[in-house]
Amino acid sequence: MFFVRSAHIIPGMENGIANLLGALSLAVMDRIEQGAREVVGRGGETPAALIVIGYGQGMTNDKLRRILGLSHSGTVRLVDRLVSDRLVERRPGKDGREVALHLTSTGAAARNKLLASRISAVTSLLDVLSPAERKQLAILIRELLGRQDTSEMDRFTICRMCDDRVCTNCPLPTSKGQHAR
Template sequence: MALSDSFMLATQELAPELGPAAAALALLGHEPGMPIERLRRALGLSHSGTVRLVDRLVAGGVIERHSSEQDRRAVALHLTKSGEEKCAAILAVRQQRISCALKVLDPHELEALGKIAEKLLKNQVHNLDEAYCVCRLCDPAACVNCPVAAALNESETAQKL
């Protein structure tokens, strides 16, 4: 138990968040056209905070505000070319840090950790907001058989949302 505590902290240390910007880019790379409100819930910010974050990212030339097709008050956020490059770089660094940390594990341990992680995740995700929250910095290319998506499908079939 105490060891797991420390492990969780260690994993936190491994992902040096420079604020929510990196997560926003990763999320938009994952799901282009996401509206501000969904981004807000995924990042856990206030509304104005999210709008200002989007302002900064637009000013920085990494994302664009498009008008949404389905909802004319909503904004459809998209990565620009430069934003996609940034996003790829963020995911690459992340991947590199993680594999560096995990390289001390032998294949058997890695397998065990994967199983355990899947179990923990499935138990943790109950709705769409929490799913996006967990997937904030996930690399959709690397995340085969995403357990979050699986957990969501289950709860969808079970209780219709």
């Protein structure tokens, strides 16, 4: 046993776990993104935007920009696409400069399909595990996420595809906010 506990990259098989999690994450996201594209016909951050807008009724262009990690203009054009697809409406915000983004009824339906597709995609990978193994995995992931040092915006970013119908108690550390707003 070597005591090489220096900065991050430890030589030897200690990185096997990082490689494994990287491979699993890639497989998971491949399947999520493929399903999302089939549902909404668009890729990139567009599916996440639809989900985020659906969290609350006060979403603005600028909050969305920070959550998605896009440039301002990129976000405006993304909303343009959602509006032209009749999934989102731009309404006047409380503050006269803000735009309040709201889902249309078709937008809400698309969002539900999107969330279901995502859960289904991940579940199809997970169901090779026994219930006990899934429980164990859930505990570990909750610990992993719960111990991260995340800003409030980080949490929204990580949760930008999360299914609020399923995620009852988010493990991400926070003083108060759970998901939306």
